[in-house]
Amino acid sequence: MSVTDEDLAAHLAEEAGRLLLEQRNSSLLQGNALGHVADQVANAFILTGLAEWRPEDAVLSEESPDGPVRLGKSRCWIIDPLDGTREYSEGRPDWAVHVALAVDGAPKLGAVAVPALGRLFRSDAVEVASRVRERPVMLVSRTRPPAEAAEIASLLGAEVRPMGSAGAKAMAVVAGEADLYFHAGGQHEWDNCAPAAVALGAGLHASRADGSSLVYNQPDTCIPDLLIARPEYADRVLRFCRQR
Template structure:
């Protein structure tokens, strides 16, 4: 059951609570279904559906006038003219969620207000962590001689290969976009580059959380990230420590 929200819950508090509580729901559901012998496909489908229902219901209850853009929901046409749009990914890393023991999946909740983020949170439920725009995460110290690049489990995007070669990076692999971006925020990695195609809900909350903490986040050509475009396709972005941003762009574009 969702906890009783504060009467004066701010947007950041709401985003954080929803990311945490959706994550708790997903952790419990996964454990229950695997204990009952469910297939990985059923676990994945059930997780997507349950987290979507929870987030949609909470946003309808507590921010009924706001529009919603979600990976799992129907198109909310109000968002085309709305000043406030919640961009959510109820289960980022569905593949990883369906593999027992994997922790690299996330819940994304972000609020876009015309030209900027109003609030956001990313939870990593399997390791009981949440990152918010308020308060932002402290930026960790740089302790490595060689930058560490985090990239996809299944393939290395071309831009990531260029950055790894150009900056002499060590590379690690993780699942979801949220997990990779939060690895940078936590200091477990220094750079996350993706240019292989994604949607607005894949990067919105991770980018907002990273930027609030002082990290660089942009398109791979260095242009700003813009959300709530009519086409939900937003194929590339990167997150890195601010002192590495110029080197990343130079490695990609020369």
Template sequence: MNDVELAAAAARAAADVLLSLRTGTATGTALGDAGDAAAQRAIAALLAEHRPDDAVLSEEAADDHARLTADRVWIVDPLDGTKEYRAGDRHDWAVHVALWERRSGGRAGDAVGDATGGDLTVAAVGLPALGEVVVTDPAPVVPPVPDGPLRVAVSRSRAPEVSRAAAAALDGVLVPLGSAGYKTLAVVRGEADAYVHAGGMHQWDSAAPVAVARAAGLHTSRLDGSPLVYNAADTWLPDLVVCRPELAARVLAAVRPGA
């Protein structure tokens, strides 16, 4: 398998075990914990079999920092949106599998776009409840903007002020959705036109969805317009913007710190 085929196979393997567990007797926190662990095992087994020399950064595994000197690092979230997954009747959760590769002479954490840095090169995002895996190659095609107001994806539990600011700048509406990965894929799939996040997340929460969004031609950045950096020593990423490219200037003007 090439890298994108492996990413897709890993996402599907995780999806299979997650869906199987969801039909069993476990519920609530027990179901979420079982799903996290089983999806991690499924992905780790495939990566160990097919790319044993690559490093892995996963939400569900200890970070030994070997990735900081590695040329190839898989960034994985075996179950993004545990709360939605264990609800049983929601589809807005995901599986993330991305590959970061170092440019010649690069250092871990160098900014994307720096000639000596690294970047996300391959990704697959599984949407198990929908029976879909979206990959970077072939790149997804973003549907045209439908009639009606523009839509900004936002957390179901809280709407950060930057999301409201983006919606106001676009004369749009907020669309509550589940996991971070699903909200990013909602823009790719045409369910939303922008996703703006503040308050922090980790690299595994966005790496695969951002890679897919980039492949689809969408804008991705920090709130201040700077690049999203992956495989940095600190896994924390404070904020995120994903939107249709023609909306980027308006969104960034509204959400840029100090705006």
């Protein structure tokens, strides 16, 4: 039996999401304790699946120790088993599961599950939903909105909406519920590799704030900024960021 990379990513993200929902609905734990256990449960499930089906590939996960071995591998799975642990623990819907494969640093494919909304997005089978609205909607971090948000919103005439998980925000753009997602102030590769892969697969723009490509499986996993946007807004935001 063979499983494609795309199917494997989607299966692991979707099934991990189901486990997380069950954990939240049945657990006597709350708050940080619930989030900690849930992170470990989802991480163990995804890592076990990758070890079974892709034992030769490298893995970078938020919830596992990192090391230099992955840097010598062309193929690296980049995992966030629970993106938005705070939102998950608070009973909110804006959290996600990220499973992505980077090949030679590029986000080749990804799957993002938003389990509380019953959604699964995969880079090989996605298109942007189109919705007509009077003002574009820009999504920003619920807890760390970027300082530039107000200026960008003014430039675009946009409404700013805070939301939790990076994956939830990016998929809201894919789903047509928003028009762009801007972040500055620091993320890690696991925060945006799968969302970027899905966004690119849908024909959206995804890059650093200066327009440079997102590169993964690097020695330093920090990615300071991110723009995921409908193409008609991306150029204006990038020009603004370059001029600052």
